[in-house]
Every structure is written in structure tokens, then in C-alpha cells.
Amino acid sequence: MNQTLTRLQSLLNHHLAGRILGLTHAFNELTLEVGVGDYHAVMRQLRGQPELSFEQLIDLSGIDYSEFVGREERRFAVTVHLSSLLHNWRLRVRVYASDASFPVVASVADVWASANWYEREAFDLFGILFDGHNDLRRILTDYGFVGHPFRKDFPISGHVEMRYDAEQKRVVYQPVTIEPREVTPRIVREDLYARGVDHG
């Protein structure tokens, strides 16, 4: 681990003592996991504390862990990528929503204005609700869309398709007529396979 990240790690341990559920270092990046109850206060501190000073929320996105081996229990998580221009470091913050059937996470749009649209996107695609967001509308999908397309149980071909109906002289929705097909199956191999170690 390089020196900047070691320093950031110790600062986080100091300032957020007792509220850190996990602080992992991998691929030269730090990932902080916080509880859903502490999330908003921690984010406020990450931005406000001069020693941490994360001025920018670079990215916020949802993820559905329901098919990830070992993490199926807590289905939805929100992952935030923060960046500090002053200290030139980055941090990933993850918070798991407590209830998979009704995932709610606090909104950080009042801390960083850029979170506004990212939270709308996570709501649209994953159905994660953001408590305190003042304009939680769908953003990427069609007007009147039903469902949350990036959930793992949503088929890649969707549920409805659209066509122009010559008789009714308008565009109509109907159930999809194509069947999803998988050309390359999903295969998981042992860890070292990817690095080309010990395989001829």
C-alpha cells in the first residue's frame, strides 16, 4: 500500500471510530463500509472534515448482489466513489440497504449536489429509495416504465416491446416476442486461472 492510502486509512480509523463496518484495501483502492444508519453522518463528515476533505462525489451507483456468491444475504448496496482534490486521494464507500424488499438509503444530495441525478439513476435502475431526496423521478428509462431493469431478476430482453400498430394508428406495447439466448455461458474458474499461472 502506498503512503497516501496508509495515511488516509489511519485518518479514517481516527475520525470514524466505531462507525466503520469494514475498511479494506485492494488493487490500491480503499473501500469503506458503513451501516445504513450512520451513512449520512459519515458522508457529511467525509466532506466537511478538513483532514479528509472529499470535495467531489464522482459517482454513486446501486448494485444488486443477489447472484454474487457469498453476498446474497444483503441484496442491494449503494456504492459511492469520492475524490479529494486537496489531498489527491479517492475512497469508495459502500452501504447495504437493510431490507431487500424495500431498500431505503439516506440521500446525500444535500451534501453533494451531484448525488441528485445519480440517486435518481440508482432508483430508476435498481429501485433503491433515497430518503430525503426531493425529486426522486425515473431518469433513464421510458415514461411509464414498469420495473427496475438492472436488477438481476430482470431479463435482458425486458418484459414488453413496442411497435407501431397500423390498424390503431398508434404505437402499442405488447409482451416481448423474442426469447433471450445465451451464446457464451457464465463460467467461474479458480482464481489463478486468470493470471495464467500454472496452466499450460
Place this chain on the structure above:
Amino acid sequence: MAEIKNYTINFGPQHPAAHGVLRLVLELDGEVVVRADPHIGLLHRGTEKLAETRTWIQSVPYMDRLDYVSMMCNEHAYCMAIERLIGLEVPLRAQYIRVMMDEVTRILNHLLNIGTHALDIGAMAMVLYTFREREDLLDVYEAISGARMHAAYYRPGGVYRDLPDRMPQYEVNRFKSAEDVRQLNESRQGSLLDFLEDFTNRFPGYLDEYESLLTDNRIWKQRTVGVGVLSPERALQLGCTGPMLRGSGVEWDLRKKQPYEVYERMAFDIPVGVNGDCYDRYLVRMEEMRQSNRIVKQCISWLRANPGPVIVDNHKAAPPSRERMKGNMEELIHHFKLFTEGMHVPVGEVYAAVEHPKGEFGVWAVSDGANKPYRLKLRSPGFPHLAAVNEMATGHMIADVTAIIGTIDLVLGDTDR
């Protein structure tokens, strides 16, 4: 007295200044914008979801189609994410080629932006000149990758192939006489690097031409100075990156601050604006093109002197050469496995970001050890910039909305993903 109500109009989705399919609902008080509500998603193709159903390498061409005016920079972030997860060391020559092509892409992107931005607010001629230069650079794209736009040239572990030794030539047809063709082919007699070097020598002169058309142009200044002002604090709050942030006077460029590939070996400067208005962002982009030109020149001289491999030798991630594949059983198996099953990426997650012409383009890739991504999140620079339009446009006249849309360098393919 008559009751006066605010008037709401639709700008787009079919509007030439909307740069694609942007629908902007504008609430007007007379001619003044009270609220601008962008409706996006009309070009949403679900790239992130599609990538989950394809092998890692099959998604490389999807990256070209995100921001379809800076194709290779998108591929770059995606390939970097995979390389970090697997732990691949990209050969030095491939790193130089990537840096060179990133900068060619930056020039391509800024040329399009400045040309169409000027077109949107009334300077017809600009786009004709900038597209003249884009033509040369798209020929470079074509020569190295075979495609003028959607190159799919960067691959995890390097680039698809080495730079070509000759440039494609124009041929005589009923539109081009033998004399025209001779002139067009004059700079194409040598290798790709010769052609590109000739371009970099000509390009500063072209930039001076653009400057004389726009920089002191009274109408251009009336339309851009003081329009869409972003203070440095607000630019940070709104997640602005790239020229949008630098135009507000924040010196932040990932190529300098968090260098990737061989950017730390390059000599270049980061231009910053002062006032954070559309005019300053235009000046930043102009200067960035000059700096990109400098970087391309440095790469050319290094690439001339240093031949070498352009992709890693790890056949779990990169295919063996065609020649060796045809004569060797083991390599044939590698080839077969790589193109049917695809590469496997160890469990983990990374966020890889590059300084894209429009700002920070990042890829958050989550792998569960399979031959396909578990989740891919594309952090496009245009998304937060478009979210800032409401704040930038409020209080301006309706005609300034086109100036603001032009200055954020909007490409809906990248915003909607």
C-alpha cells in the same frame, strides 16, 4: 390586470442544437429561463446491463458507442479496469500508442465541440474548418484500426496491432481528378507516423485560424462571455470534471495528478480559466488542443525509435499472433478458449478513471471471478454536467440555453449509456 403565467416549452428531443436526443423542458418567464429540466434516457441502451451478459472482451466495442466522438478514451478506461483486476503489465510501446491516440482523440473531440458550439450560436464557418482537420485524424483512426469511428483498438493488455507502415491512398474517381488526388496523397506517402507528424506540424497554424475567427470575434464574445458561469465551489459540488472544472479555475487533470500509462514522461501544461463562463471553457479547450499536439509529437518521436511488442504475452488475456496460432497446437487452444469462453477476471472491484476529453471517465468493474463482469458502472462525464444545466441556465435568456448546452460538450450516447 391580466393574469401572467409562466410558459413551458419543450426544447428537443429533435432539435439541431440538442446534440442528439436531449429533451429539455424549459419554464420561461417571458424570455428568461426559470427552470430547465433535462429529460434524458432517449438513447439509453443499457450498456452496463448488456456487458453483464457478454464476456469481458466482447464489451470493448460497446465502449466506443458511449461517447461516440471520443471512442478510444472510453476503451482506455475499460481496458485499464480489466488490466488492474488481472494484474497485467501493458508493454511500454502500447502505453505510448495509447497516450498518442488518447490525445488524437482529444483533438478530435474538441474540434467537434468547438465547431458545433460555434454553429449552434451562429458562426456557420467554424464547423467546416474543424471538420477538415477531423478528416485527417479520422484517417489516422482508419489506418490503425480499420474503422473511422468505432475502433475497438485498445484491448486488455495492450492494443490490437502495431502502427501501420503505410497510409491508405486516395484514388481517382469522378469527383476527384488526378491532380486533386496527387495533392491529397502528398502527405500519405510514408508511414502513419509520418502522416501524423505532418499533421502536428500543420495543426498549430489551423488553431491560429480558428482563434482569428472566434477568439476576438465580437459576436462570439457577446454570446459566451458571462454566460453559464460556474464558481469553483459550485463546479466541485456539481461533480464537474475536465474543461468544465478547469474553466472555473481549478487546476485538476488526472493526466498530471494521478498519471496513468506514460503521462508522467510527457511535457505538457494544464490550461485553466478565470471566470468559469462559456468563453473561458472555449479558451481552455483551444489550449488543450495545443497541448495535445505537443504530447502527440513527443509520442511520435519515441515510437519511431523504440519498436517492440504492443500487447502482453499472457494468452489467458490476449490472443497469440495469427502466425503462431496456425503452427502451434497449444496456441491454437489458447486462441479457441479465449474467443469462445473469454478471459477470466479474478474476484474484486476496481475503479479506473482516465482524463477523457469531456472530463473524468471512470469504469467501476465488479468481478465475481467469471468470464463476464458481475456489474459494470460507467461514470460518464456528461451526466453530472447535464445535471448542472438547470443551475447554469436559470436566469439566462432562452437563446443562451444553446450556448450552455454547447459548452458542456454534450454527447447523449455518453450521458444515457
